[in-house]
Amino acid sequence: MQSVDQKKEEFQRYLEVSGVLESIVGVLVNLHEMPEKPRDARQFIHDYFTNSGTGEREALLKEIDELKRTVRCYGSLNARTHVDMASLATFSQVKEKDEQIKDLRELLEKRV
Known part of the structure; x- marks a missing residue:
């Protein structure tokens, strides 16, 4: 049976390989670099992922x-x-x- 640390590392590799970490870091960097932060950061992140590619x-x-x-x-x-x-x-x-x-x-x- 896998230990908790092994499962955690496996999951982190999965997120990295699938590009999820890169996407999350990208949206956080965009949010950080915005001169005026949106009122609702969660909504900003939601919109970022649901509208990506729409334009x-x-x-x-x-x-x-x-x-x-x-x-x-x-x-x-x-x-x-x-x-x-x-x-x-x-x-x-x-x-x-x-x-x-x-x-x-x-x-x-x-x-x-």
């Missing part, structure tokens, strides 16, 4: 929304570019036909 998550969601809008804009621009390219191809064909008609008219005028 980052919201920032990432906002960035995702912005990137989706950018993709939609580029998709729309791409579609318009394809339409413009098709119009240019049609314009080139019309211009070529106009030149052929002009050449035929010149030939007809020379024969008349």
Whole structure:
């Protein structure tokens, strides 16, 4: 059977390996370094652990929304570019036909 000291050391290692000690020390350091201490330190610690990552998550969601809008804009621009390219191809064909008609008219005028 383990002694109380062994159980205590085992539990301390568990807290250290799992990162719990680092998290607790982090929140205590933040609390210590605050120029104005919160009225309720327990609430501060609670908020620290329950809200950790929320700001980052919201920032990432906002960035995702912005990137989706950018993709939609580029998709729309791409579609318009394809339409413009098709119009240019049609314009080139019309211009070529106009030149052929002009050449035929010149030939007809020379024969008349």
